[in-house]
Amino acid sequence: MLLDLSKLRGQREHFERTFQPPQFDPQAFASLTAADFSANDQLAKMIGEHEFSSLFHQGEKESMYLADIAHRVILVALFDSRTTLGMVRLKVKVTVEELTKLFEAMFTRPETGAPKLEGFDSQEAEDEIDKLFGD
Amino acid sequence: MSMINYASREINCKLVYYGPGLGGKTTNLEHVFGKVNPAARGKLISPATETERTLFFDFLPVDLGTVRGFKTRFHLYTVPGQVYYNASRKLILKGVDGVVFVADSQLERMEANIESMQNLYDNMAEYGYDLTKMPFVIQYNKRDLPNAAPVRDLQAGLNPGWEVTELSRQRVAPDPSHAGENLVEQLGTGEWVEHAPYFEAVAVTGDGVFETLRAVSKLVLKSLA
Numbered sequence: 001m002l003l004d005l006s007k008l009r010g011q012r013e014h015f016e017r018t019f020q021p022p023q024f025d026p027q028a029f030a031s032l033t034a035a036d037f038s039a040n041d042q043l044a045k046m047i048g049e050h051e052f053s054s055l056f057h058q059g060e061k062e063s064m065y066l067a068d069i070a071h072r073v074i075l076v077a078l079f080d081s082r083t084t085l086g087m088v089r090l091k092v093k094v095t096v097e098e099l100t101k102l103f104e105a106m107f108t109r110p111e112t113g114a115p116k117l118e119g120f121d122s123q124e125a126e127d128e129i130d131k132l133f134g135d
Numbered sequence: 136m137s138m139i140n141y142a143s144r145e146i147n148c149k150l151v152y153y154g155p156g157l158g159g160k161t162t163n164l165e166h167v168f169g170k171v172n173p174a175a176r177g178k179l180i181s182p183a184t185e186t187e188r189t190l191f192f193d194f195l196p197v198d199l200g201t202v203r204g205f206k207t208r209f210h211l212y213t214v215p216g217q218v219y220y221n222a223s224r225k226l227i228l229k230g231v232d233g234v235v236f237v238a239d240s241q242l243e244r245m246e247a248n249i250e251s252m253q254n255l256y257d258n259m260a261e262y263g264y265d266l267t268k269m270p271f272v273i274q275y276n277k278r279d280l281p282n283a284a285p286v287r288d289l290q291a292g293l294n295p296g297w298e299v300t301e302l303s304r305q306r307v308a309p310d311p312s313h314a315g316e317n318l319v320e321q322l323g324t325g326e327w328v329e330h331a332p333y334f335e336a337v338a339v340t341g342d343g344v345f346e347t348l349r350a351v352s353k354l355v356l357k358s359l360a
Binding site: 028032038117119120121129130132133 | 139177178180182191199200203223229356357360
């Protein structure tokens with residue numbers, strides 16, 4: 001989840017005073033978000049679309065807007081009734097464009113490709129794993 | 136696809152428990168969830184149906200601990216075993232680092248086991264993954280039931296072995312978990328074959344659950360080297 005505080009300008013202090021981080025398990029949230037996006041990707045293909053680049057889920061109090069970034073990252077904007085879907089969509093569109101450039105540049109850096117870890121095929125590594133399992 | 140963060144020295148890997156419906160995949164995760172220190176695991180997420188069958192997947196993040204100075208976290212997933220949920224099953228395999236096939240040992244489930252194993256190979260192939268070249272273990276579950284098939288028959292049906300063509304790998308590799316058995320061996324026909332490691336289990340009591348997880352965890356971490 002990404003938040004650009006610099007765009008809030010004068011509202012920044014007010015935002016920092018009133019903002020409360022979500023009280024959920026971030027790993028479970030990320031896993032379900034990825035599954036949600038993947039499932040919708042398949043639905044898109046079933047109706048002849050290449051993809052759904054963004055998704056919107058409306059709740060009674062909280063809503064979420066999800067957008068794909070460089071086919072590798074999902075940006076989730078959580079919002080409530082203090083703003084509108086149109087405003088979120090507008091802000092996210094600009095943010096997605098900026099982040100897409102950033103991530104694409106990052107993913108094409110040669111040193112980011114499949115790094116190898118040293119010592120993970122050693123007997124010491126096996127012993128460490130055995131210890132973690134209580135041996 | 137494993138995520139390695141060198142800055143924070145963290146590794147995140149994805150493990151998928153695959154197999155026929157009602158074979159015990161969710162039970163495996165429930166046992167892990169119940170036994171692991173709550174501080175080392177997240178919530179068990181199960182988008183469940185009214186009949187308690189897995190609809191999309193179960194998900195459990197587990198911090199294994201520190202290996203070679205890296206904090207290792209495994210994301211355990213199950214797939215829905217029922218035949219008609221193949222689209223969901225395929226989605227969950229995306230980016231997988233290791234697979235556990237949970238077979239139902241009951242004689243009458245042999246056909247369902249074979250169908251599910253074939254489905255696993257097919258779905259992996261559609262992503263361009265080769266199951267014979269990645270961390271893969273088989274668990275024969277429900278060994279306590281009176282109608283459980285002999286392990287020998289399950290091995291013949293589900294784990295007959297795949298051909299080893301690489302000359303450097305054509306040498307006998309004993310199975311560390313089963314004395315007198317081999318993971319790589321030469322058949323009477325002269326052909327060299329490799330079998331996936333297998334484990335017997337009774338997931339409802341927890342027997343064999345952690346042995347299976349440990350084996351696949353080792354293979355996954357080795358594959359990162």
